[in-house]
Amino acid sequence: MVVKVAALSSEETVEQPQRQRKNGFSDGARAVAPLLLAVIPFGLVLGVTAAGSLVGGGLGIATSFIIFAGAAQLVTVQLIDGGTSLLVVVVTALVVNVRHLMYSAAMAPHFSDFPRRSRWILPYLLTDQAFAVSILRYETTSDPGYKRWYFTGAGLALWSSWQVATVAGVVLGAQIPESLGLAFAIPLVFLVLLIPVVQTRPGLLAAVVGGLVAVAASEAPYGLGLAIGALVGVTAGVLTERLGER
Numbered sequence: 156m157v158v159k160v161a162a163l164s165s166e167e168t169v170e171q172p173q174r175q176r177k178n179g180f181s182d183g184a185r186a187v188a189p190l191l192l193a194v195i196p197f198g199l200v201l202g203v204t205a206a207g208s209l210v211g212g213g214l215g216i217a218t219s220f221i222i223f224a225g226a227a228q229l230v231t232v233q234l235i236d237g238g239t240s241l242l243v244v245v246v247t248a249l250v251v252n253v254r255h256l257m258y259s260a261a262m263a264p265h266f267s268d269f270p271r272r273s274r275w276i277l278p279y280l281l282t283d284q285a286f287a288v289s290i291l292r293y294e295t296t297s298d299p300g301y302k303r304w305y306f307t308g309a310g311l312a313l314w315s316s317w318q319v320a321t322v323a324g325v326v327l328g329a330q331i332p333e334s335l336g337l338a339f340a341i342p343l344v345f346l347v348l349l350i351p352v353v354q355t356r357p358g359l360l361a362a363v364v365g366g367l368v369a370v371a372a373s374e375a376p377y378g379l380g381l382a383i384g385a386l387v388g389v390t391a392g393v394l395t396e397r398l399g400e401r
Contacts, residue, residue, distance in 0.1 A: 177304075178301065178304075179300070179301040179302070179303065179304030179305040179307070179308060180304045180305070180307055180308035181308060182292070182305055182308065183288065183289070183292075183304065183305040183306060183307065183308025183309035183310075183312070184308040184309060184311070184312040186288040186292065186305075186309055187284050187285065187288050187308075187309040187312050187313050188312065190284045190287075190288075190313070191312070191313065191316050194225070194284065194313060194316060194317060194320070195316055195317075195319075195320045196320075197225050197320070198219075198225070198316070198317050198318075198319075198320025198321045198323075198324060199320050199321075199323060199324040199327075200229070200324065201215065201218075201219070201225065201228055201229050201232070201320075201321055201324060202215060202216070202320065202321045202322065202323060202324015202325040202326075202327075203324045203325075203327070204229060204232055204233065204324075205218070205232050205321075205324075205325060206324065206325045208232055208233070208235070208236035209235065209236045210232045210235050210236055212325035212326075215228075215232060215321065215325055216318075216321055216322055216325055218231060218232070219317055219318050219321040220318070222248070223279065223280075223282075223314065223317070224248075224251070224252050224255075224282070225282075225317070226251050226252075227248045227251040227252050230247055230248065230251055231244055231247070231248050234247060253386055254283075254385050254386055254389055255281060257389050257390070257393060258281055258283075258286045259278065259281065261286070261290055261393075262281070262286065262289070262290065265289075265293050265299075265302055266278075268299035268302075269299060269302075269303050270303075273303055277303070277306060277307065277310065280306070280307070280309075280310025280311065280313075280314055281310070282310070282313055284309070284313050285306060285309045285310045285313055288309050289302075289305060289306045289309055292305055360391050360392055360395050361388040361389055361391050361392025361393075361395075362388065363388075364387060364388045364391040364392075365384045365385055365387060365388020365389070365391070366384065366388070367384075368383060368384040368387040368388065369383065369384025369385070369388075370384075372384060
């Protein structure tokens with residue numbers, strides 16, 4: 156009987172990581188799925204824009220693998236097409252993505268329990284959407300294995316959808332009629348992120364402040380109004396949360 160119990164215990168120990176991997180991955184993918192309704196049209200916009208610019212479809216698709224950051228990719232393509240200097244292009248892309256520094260700071264305590272290889276690879280999948288669904292889920296679980304696979308599921312679901320949408324936009328190009336109004340997807344990508352976040356006071360404040368600043372900075376050069384609003388909004392939310400903890 157003791158031998159039988161020990162064998163069952165050993166089997167459960169082996170199966171536990173497998174269940175974590177399966178459950179976490181599928182839960183993360185399902186959580187980010189509704190947000191893809193805005194992400195996919197955004198990817199099409201990027202593909203169409205790249206195909207019709209001096210950048211070209213090939214390089215436009217490459218940005219989805221190399222940069223993998225929708226707003227920064229679109230701004231980069233538009234600036235290059237406008238003949239902007241390389242230095243300005245690089246600096247602008249970095250400014251647009253500066254919010255990821257705050258995302259990284261928030262995720263760091265959770266990633267610290269991940270294996271070293273995961274800590275090096277998984278940040279590549281960090282996006283607004285993957286961060287939004289993961290940081291909320293992390294508030295209700297302390298299992299490092301589950302957290303790791305949850306983020307992986309959310310990140311890969313968005314990454315694969317983004318790659319397909321970008322390629323489709325490049326291939327279809329001018330065949331997509333302007334009457335579809337795909338440009339709506341760009342602000343919609345950020346608006347849908349508000350749904351799970353505004354349930355808290357810091358999240359609501361971040362949304363309100365970010366929206367007001369983005370509107371006020373709508374005439375900012377290189378279309379950086381949205382990035383400025385996002386930066387100020389996230390900063391306001393973080394400060395409010397930290398003050399509330401004191």
